[in-house]
Amino acid sequence: MRIGIDMGTTRTIAAGADRGNYPVLHFLDPDGDAHEHFPSLIALDGEELVHGFEAERAARAGAPHLRSFKRLLGDPGTHPGTTVELGGREFALLDLMTAYLTAVREALPVPPGQVAVSVPAHAHSVQRVMTLEAFRRADIDVIAMLNEPSAAGFEYTHHQSRSLTARRTRIAVYDLGGGTFDSSLVEADGAGHSVLGSRGENRLGGDDFDLALAELVLERAGLTEADLGEQGATLLLEECRAAKERLTPQTRRMMIDLGDDHDPVVLPVENFNTAVTPLVERTLEVMAPLVGDLDADSGIAGIYLVGGGSGLPLVGRMLRERFGRRVHRSPHPAASTAIGLAIAADPEADATLTDRLSRGIGVFREARAGEAVAFDQVLTPDAPLPKSGTTTVTRTYTAAHNLGWFRFVEHSALDEGGEPRGDLVPYADVLFPFDPALRGLDEAALAEVPVERREGGPQIEEIYSVDASGVVRVRITDLTSGYSREYGLARRG
Ligand SMILES: Nc1ncnc2c1ncn2[C@@H]1O[C@H](COP(=O)(O)OP(=O)(O)OP(=O)(O)O)[C@@H](O)[C@H]1O
Ligand SMILES: [Mg+2]
Missing domain, CATH: 2.60.34 (Substrate Binding Domain Of DNAk; Chain A, domain 1)
Structure with a gap:
């Protein structure tokens, strides 16, 4: 099966190309439960590197672990020889990524055929070539590498092409992930897609919302991070992330568990919303030069919300307050990029990678x-x-x-x-x-x-x-x- 693999900062998501459908593929955890993602996490369990769900379990039990290694890859100083410290040992970043991607390949429900992969729109050469190299070393046959928002653009035209008209051929992709915010203006011209411009912030994502919530919780409980210890702090962040992901537009209160030694904390959602409003405002500021006022002359059919972070009710609300009805949320916010990649990998798809000779x-x-x-x-x-x-x-x-x-x-x-x-x-x-x-x-x-x-x-x-x-x-x-x-x-x- 041809597939798309979106290696995210917090989650890796894969979708397959199956006769015109692009289903999100399920990864099994060690208990045999299916998930629509594989955690982007590496842990050192004794002498052995473990990945994904196993790494999550090891990290919870106190094993040294590495989160957000994709952020390291994006650091300007990173080169093919860059090493990372994990549990007192030095590892080459490229070896860690290769091991991680090998685990991803093995956890896939089908053996990957030809694969399309993605990098952030602002990825530099080294990040691109190291990503390609790690996939290759993990025995994954990469036939295309797209920018994440371009892939989301494919998913958009596949699912929502009705909102594109002769005069409105552009969409602004708003991608709030776990670690990064990316926005791109994508021109869809029949089968071809080109990115007219991109704006992003490398260090703004769902992780920051979790941190803001954790701070509120500690404040309310009258505790400091030190009171919880390192493991307790890891658990608190996980709890905060889970509570954030449970939010619906109707939720009034959030409850966060602090483990056996402390009472759970109950917090009005409003407090959380107030604390993270500046983060959402920042995304609007970053995207502003791309979309302007979204007036009739801009040729923009809409703003397309993708990325797990855009699942937060506040994000949809603030964008609608600013841009009105032209805000569309992807039916699969967290999987939009992976689905777009599967479309790009599929030779039968009507939206294919531009085969222009002018590249x-x-x-x-x-x-x-x-x-x-x-x-x-x-x-x-x-x-x-x-x-x-x-x-x-x-x-x-x-x-x-x-x-x-x-x-x-x-x-x-x-x-x-x-x-x-x-x-x-x-x-x-x-x-x-x-x-x-x-x-x-x-x-x-x-x-x-x-x-x-x-x-x-x-x-x-x-x-x-x-x-x-x-x-x-x-x-x-x-x-x-x-x-x-x-x-x-x-x-x-
Ligand atoms: N329903 C939800 N509501 C709010 N946030 C959510 C929801 N579901 C997932 N998230 C958040 O989305 C983020 C992960 O998003 P996503 O999977 O798009 O990121 P990523 O691809 O791993 O990262 P990046 O694209 O930055 O490399 C996490 O912070 C997660 O907590
Ligand atoms: Mg992503």
């Missing part, structure tokens, strides 16, 4: 001896296609490794810093043996060779050619010996 092509290369990843744009999104024949671009350099491992991607836009923005489509990897001793090996054998730095490598020339139909090829030549190979750059799968 840019670039390659991720290791830099600074494997400490960093550099993105090298080979062809810009606005590169004109030739009427006939081919246009070429040439690069030359001295090889610094035994093996050239080229991770080509197609992308829709670059930011001012030259980093790819917009949806990424990974291409099949290209392997070129710089070391003459490796040239007898076939592709599968080459893929097993560890990449090592080498001094005094050969002079290399890469010639990229684009033909009239937008097909891109690269010829890589060892100028020192004349050895040369040509590769078609193609999407995976």
